[in-house]
Amino acid sequence: MAKNQPKQQTHTKTTTTTTTTTTTTTAAPHIQVFGPAPASVDAAPFESTDTVLGEFEVPGIADAIIAEDEPATYSSKEIIKDKVKPDPSTLVEIENSLLSLFNMKRPPKIDRSKIIIPEAMKNLYAQIMGHEIDSVNIPKPGLLTKSANTVRSFTHKDSKIDDRFPHHHRFRLHFDVKSIPAEEKLKAAELQLQRSALSVSQAVNRTRYQVLVYDITRVGVRGHREPSYLLLDTKTVRLNSTETVSLDVQPAVDRWLATPQKNFGLLVEVRTMRSLKPAPHHHVRLRRSADEAHEEWQHKQPLLFTYTDDGRHKSRSIRDVGAREGGGGGNGGGRNRRHQRRSRRKNHEETCRRHSLYVDFQDVGWSDWIVAPPGYDAYYCHGKCPFPLADHLNSTNHAVVQTLVNNINPGKVPKACCVPTQLEGISMLYLNDQRTVVLKNYQDMTVVGCGCR
Incomplete structure (x- = not known):
């Protein structure tokens, strides 16, 4: 399957300024219910900390x-x-x-020491904390998140099916999104892929390449039928950049939520612009290297972000x-x-x-x-x-x-x-x-x- 090209179907703040109600100079009495307040509630809670x-x-x-x-x-x-x-x-x-x-x-019963908080989720939280939260909306440039008030991040679930994709430039990613409540409405979904820096010689020879993501709509049966794919999004990126690649995968997540039993995952392909040859090895991080520590890989693994509205x-x-x-x-x-x-x-x-x-x-x-x-x-x-x-x-x-x-x-x-x-x-x-990281307003x-x- 790795040698054949996928059959494509067309798919056309918290603010500290306060309104007060008296002009007296006497301080209002403090009522301490649960404990003393932090020295600065508005301070960015992620500065100078490890991401684990x-x-x-x-x-x-x-x-x-x-x-x-x-x-x-x-x-x-x-x-x-x-x-x-x-x-x-x-x-x-x-x-x-x-x-x-x-x-x-x-309350959830979890061991949070084994869970990684994605850097993108930390940054989004810090962005929201830097503004007045006068609505439930979560801002996300480039995505239709006008009324989304909940963000979730999902990691790839390993499966034996992944062995059918032995190449690093073409890989299946599966995300279990069953923890999203049925009453919530999906507003946007994006796949985020991390990139590692290349050597100077690699970056000079191949300056640009494509990242394509497909929804696997039907699995193949060896010797009987080929799998079916639906192209969702594609991005052209430069080899000398290490910025995160973000791909729109909302149609696939919508389909998974409607028919969970037909969630066969996503197929991600990386190839050069000049030909159908694969891009340099390990630039776009789709799978863990054999000599890569588990903790290091957790910070580079692909992530699915969903933006939903709970209607409340x-x-x-x-x-x-x-x-x-x-x-x-x-x-x-x-x-x-x-x-x-x-x-x-x-x-x-x-x-x-x-x-x-x-x-x-x-x-x-x-x-x-x-x-x-x-x-x-x-x-x-x-x-x-x-x-x-x-x-x-x-x-x-x-x-x-x-x-x-x-x-x-x-x-x-x-x-x-x-x-x-x-x-x-x-x-x-x-x-x-479900060990899912959730950001909610x-x-x-x-x-x-x-x-x-």
Whole structure:
């Protein structure tokens, strides 16, 4: 089979800037739920670390300081010396709540020291962490990932069938994608191939070559029928480059998800542009060399990346309501009078504002499968919504009316409540039971602003 050409069928951030709800210079009280916050949650968690997960280090957690965005002056920080841990029953409730939020039945049971985190996944996580996560979308240039909120990486599964492809320039790759939930919709899929540097003499003689990838749609039967292939993508690359080769294989993955029993894998072929001769040996890494250590090969092996959407998009009404309605309504003079009266209130009457709340995954016992982050700042809203509502309390017209009625007749309606008015998502890099590396964006996980509603 290696001597014949394949029969082709045509196939035409987390941000640290905070919306606050008071102008007082007194620091908001810190409430430490799971443990102290990291020294810098936004720090890149992959700097100066080995790519082997067993030696992988995420940012350490400072034992004393919780970095909280302060009130309007941003002038003070509070040191908390005692680490308060919740009791076991509370931890169970917390774990169950988080599992439901993450759409899991139980935490994965894995030995993460034997799993490699792909460099491409680390880079994508770092890219997301460098921007505000105001939606679930995961950016990926060149791919249709507009609404994808989950990325998974898969490694090649060895099989006896691979022995039928003895040449390094033409090889079968098989990826088990059954761990992708049926309810998720595939938005994109790419095959990434690593390249090794060539000697100067090799690079001069053959300057460019082609990498072709086929979907094996039917296996062959020796002496009876030839296998069938469907060309998916092709790339022309230079021999003097070591950049990763990315190939679009979404049609194949779509077919595998629809009919798992017909997943026969991909056929990758590497050949020169001048002729049908193979390209230099071992430039494109399709299989492990005989003298290559297993750990070294794990960093160079082919990888399949899938981009999916789980459909769990929440309403953006909380974010939009502040932009639509802004303050409490009324004229500017009324707002100023309310602000002046608010300034004359007693100091102990703390109005609605954002407070510190840090979720530490280690305290929940999840640090063995959550790679990054080690935890996150969730924050929460608490405080009074007194009459009259001040302009800085980010109130809706409805909240203004409700507060007015409550002031006239407290028994008729309750006061307006201090609630989140702006939320952001977080990005998580973790491992599942199938030893698959998953990068997922979760929407509305951290409070940015509070107001009376």
